[in-house]
Amino acid sequence: MARKKHPRQPLPPRGGLSASRIRHPGPDPTTAFEFVVRVIAEQRHRHPEDTEEAVMERFAQGQVVLIDASPVNPDDLIQPGTDVFFYRRPAPETPVPYEIQTVYEDDDLLVVDKPPFLATMPRAAHITETATVRLRRATGNEELTPAHRLDRMTSGLLLLTKRRDIRGAYQELFAARQVFKRYTAIAPELDLAVPTVWRSHIEKRHGEVASNNVKGAQPNAETIVRSVERLQPAQEDALHRVHETEGPLARYLLEPVTGRTHQLRVHMCAAGAPILGDPVYPVVKAFGDEDYSVPMRLKSIEIAFEDPLSGQARHFAAQSDVV
Known part of the structure; x- marks a missing residue:
């Protein structure tokens, strides 16, 4: 086609x-x-x-x-x-105090580790403080474009194309769910037999911040929980101090089979383990009421696919895990 x-x-x-x-x-x-x-x-x-x-x-x-x-x-x-x-003139924005790290680069692609609080693309109040605008300005390449999106609060691997004539091939790859993805999240520990599969019907209504699980509807979202590992005491204590929480914490390895809006966040919350630092689930915080020292603990750590141009197997991994 x-x-x-x-x-x-x-x-x-x-x-x-x-x-x-x-x-x-x-x-x-x-x-x-x-x-x-x-x-x-x-x-x-x-x-x-x-x-x-x-x-x-x-x-x-x-x-x-x-x-x-x-x-x-x-x-x-x-x-x-x-x-x-x-051309619109962007309103002043509060700088996001995190840097974007380059994971991989060649003549066609740029893969970066996006920090939390930085939106992928310009939207609403977040225009210049976005990964796309920052990277275009840093590289001087105005054709640099993400092939997919990460939530503003989610950190991790983001793939961008460097030329307009190839962007469609990679964007279609992600849209067609032909990309293998893995995330890690930190949340209250659940007693789960792994692997566990979560399926539900998720809807995102226009004008609402949060997506919703619709009971009784045909599932359209699927997440595989590959592992649940209790954190070491020192790391657990440090996170409790930052997030003002208590109780056992665990690192979850998640594989989204589908890609609904906020899918991993919705499924984790519905299972009784909302992700640490999530400003939407289970309670939506007021706009602008955020502390850059308290990020959401969800990170894209792995993507793999067959390159649509060369047919080569591609695999990228984040250089650090969610912390």
């Missing part, structure tokens, strides 16, 4: 960020200036200096365009259904 080719964006990525594509919803035409000003004003997270003067400067520099890359003038009428492209 031929891979679907995505059209090139009329504005190239800049400073690690792709241009925004905004469709005029209607019902009436409006000037391009009024349209862009309204879009920026309605942003939940916007830069305080992104004023009408800053918008006019975008027009003067030819940085507001249509799908064919033709520049738009401030007084041009934008018809309903028309797509307009321009």
Whole structure:
């Protein structure tokens, strides 16, 4: 099957960020200036200096365009259904005090160990403090793109492609669940016979932070628990002090067979062992109420697959375990 080719964006990525594509919803035409000003004003997270003067400067520099890359003038009428492209100005963000570690690199791929608190891709309040933007700025490669995603709070292996013409092949590999994955998590110790298989129906509703287990529905999520190992006393005591917890703690080796949103976190919590540091399960913490010294103890430690371009067996492992 031929891979679907995505059209090139009329504005190239800049400073690690792709241009925004905004469709005029209607019902009436409006000037391009009024349209862009309204879009920026309605942003939940916007830069305080992104004023009408800053918008006019975008027009003067030819940085507001249509799908064919033709520049738009401030007084041009934008018809309903028309797509307009321009660069947003990210709001100030609190720097995440962790570094991204390179695990492997060749001409096509970059595999890194993503730290917790760093989102994979720009979204909502997290734009510049994301793995994609940080790595594009550090390498100067604006085509660097993740082939998959890790939750913001999850650390570990993240694979990125270095060229636009190959990204689809690797993204499809992950989307088709043709990648073997292993994670480790630290949580209260459960008395489990291993391997154990957890199956449930997980749904993520739009606008809600947490995913939900739906009782009685056909399972769509499966996780294999390969091992459960009690932590050494010294490490257990150290984690109790950080997380203000008590009781036996264990390291879980997990293999997600499927890839539902927050699947491992939902399954661990449902089993009675919520992952240490999880800000959503079992209780959703308020936005912004986070302590960078208290990360979630879930890490992607292993990925393996058959390379879609060369057919070569690929295997990558994190250089350190979850701690």
